[in-house]
Amino acid sequence: MPYELKSARYLARDILLRAVRPGDTVVDATMGNGHDTLFLAGQVGPEGHVYAFDIQADAVESTRKLLAEQNLSDRVTLLCRSHAELVEAVPAGVAAVVFNLGWLPGGDHSITTLCASTEKAVSAALEILKPGGVVTVCAYPGHAEGTRELEMLTDRLASLSNREYNVLRHTFLNAGPGAPECFVIQKNF
Numbered sequence: 001m002p003y004e005l006k007s008a009r010y011l012a013r014d015i016l017l018r019a020v021r022p023g024d025t026v027v028d029a030t031m032g033n034g035h036d037t038l039f040l041a042g043q044v045g046p047e048g049h050v051y052a053f054d055i056q057a058d059a060v061e062s063t064r065k066l067l068a069e070q071n072l073s074d075r076v077t078l079l080c081r082s083h084a085e086l087v088e089a090v091p092a093g094v095a096a097v098v099f100n101l102g103w104l105p106g107g108d109h110s111i112t113t114l115c116a117s118t119e120k121a122v123s124a125a126l127e128i129l130k131p132g133g134v135v136t137v138c139a140y141p142g143h144a145e146g147t148r149e150l151e152m153l154t155d156r157l158a159s160l161s162n163r164e165y166n167v168l169r170h171t172f173l174n175a176g177p178g179a180p181e182c183f184v185i186q187k188n189f
């Protein structure tokens, strides 16, 4: 199959395929319908673990079903709580934290990730990363809260010390206004 430069999520997946190893502990900060959780559960293998967050019970239920169908439930902890509580819920030393911002596909568009809690959660994610670990954030500035999140992420991530982190911002330059973006932050070894 030819390589396709298709979407912000594909870019994040490419990075995660390299960064996440069998036995790792990782976090899906926005589980939604569970596709990223399932992918991460496959990557960490039977010795690894995934912590997945969502504030919507429907999202947790869809993900629970998806994992059960694939026999992967026992390597995932599903949390119906905000990713702003990441530090309280997840032990430090994770290999990756994955954010796919916005609303639940097929769900209520008024329930979306919010700038203030996203900022808190991204800071928490950076805190619990192990050396060499990565945070990926797919951001969608095609709506007002998404624009605020993109501006916050750009300012916050640009201010990180390059002695501690490397930060990449992937932009689809010819996709017009509102195109998704993918940020990748790696904690230095």
Ligand SMILES: C[S@@+](CC[C@H](N)C(=O)[O-])C[C@H]1O[C@@H](n2cnc3c(N)ncnc32)[C@H](O)[C@@H]1O
Pocket (backbone or CB within 6 Å): 029, 030, 031, 032, 033, 034, 035, 036, 037, 053, 054, 055, 056, 059, 081, 082, 083, 084, 100, 101, 102, 103, 104, 105, 111, 112, 113, 114, 117
């Ligand atoms: C774009 S969807 C995620 C898609 C998902 N990664 C997948 O593979 O299907 C964003 C999700 O973030 C959730 N969300 C919104 N605010 C949140 C918060 N504070 N903490 C955790 N999840 C949140 C929404 O309920 C929604 O399900």
